[in-house]
Amino acid sequence: MRDTPGAARLSALLLDWYDANARSMPWRVAPAARLSGQRPDPYAVWLSEVMLQQTTVAAVRSYFEAFTARWPTVTDMAGAEDADVMGAWAGLGYYARARNLLKCARVVTDEYDGRFPDTHAELLKLPGIGPYTAAAISAIAFDAPETVVDGNVERVMARLHDIHTPLPTAKPELTAAAAALTPSDRPGDYAQAVMDLGATICTPRNPACGICPWMAFCAARTAGTAAALPAKLPKKPKPIRLGIAYVAQRADGALLLERREDRGLLGGMLGWPGSEWTEAVPEPTPPVDAEWLLLEDEARHTFTHFHLRLKIAIASTPMNAAPDHGTFIERSRFRPTELPTVMRKVFDLARGRLENLG
DNA sequence: AAGCCGTGGAA
């Protein structure tokens, strides 16, 4: 590692910056209370950190408010129906997080008496909690001297030390650099401070080096390489997959929906029955015998590793229809907000046409 | 141990 000023100097500078600039978030305690030693509720820290995995603060805010209003404690969440938690998570993405969230709530309730463990090692055993989240909870909720390493911290460390090794190869080196700076005083505030620095000043594009508390000590700032770091290995192109979604409406308005199995893409979520999603033209698989009308419009949606073009077929069925797949859900109990985004796009395109179908 | 797993906003 490159020669740097004392770690204590750098962490103190950053904490001063944080005390003056910390952003307000629903899961944070007010600055005055924080400076007088108050810690946030571990449940709120856990919930927010899981929601924030690969997800922006702006996207998380309203979900966090809705979850804590509906389930104020981890024990409340443990008693929830699976479908309610999955429905409340709909639209936030990475749905394995919601499945593991509920599993974790039940483990904490049943095996830890409703209290989150306070050590990195114990937290790491829980479903959905990996190295980052275990460090974040133990540092932020319990003020343990753990080092959080997320995308922000990797970027800040790569620039501070002008490390050009591409990710993910550079991960161990960046982790060591971050650990060397973690103070024993206020480690929880420090953890949030580094991430706030990355989110607001040391940003991926157009970093605001001129107002950075570490400006004078940043190697990439001196070298003029900040905007190009961290280096990353090239990504693979996304293939285009094709599929057909089937929207059947019963005579009473009920809609044919299907709960997806608890694994893989959109696992555990509600959706329209459909074909496989393949790069070749998919085989039609209508879920119920009916007069299907294929719409010209298609739903387009991009997932993490492929683009999807989804053709939409609609049909009206009699009350005695017997589907091979899915279950009719009464219209009054159907909430489009409980669908993952791609399925909501399908509904938005189908709904107008269903009215004129008969 | 690479690949899988969502979404919406910014540029």
Place this chain on the structure above:
DNA sequence: TTTCCAAGGCT
């Protein structure tokens, strides 16, 4: 329109 990216974890 397309690409990139965000407080990662699981298998």
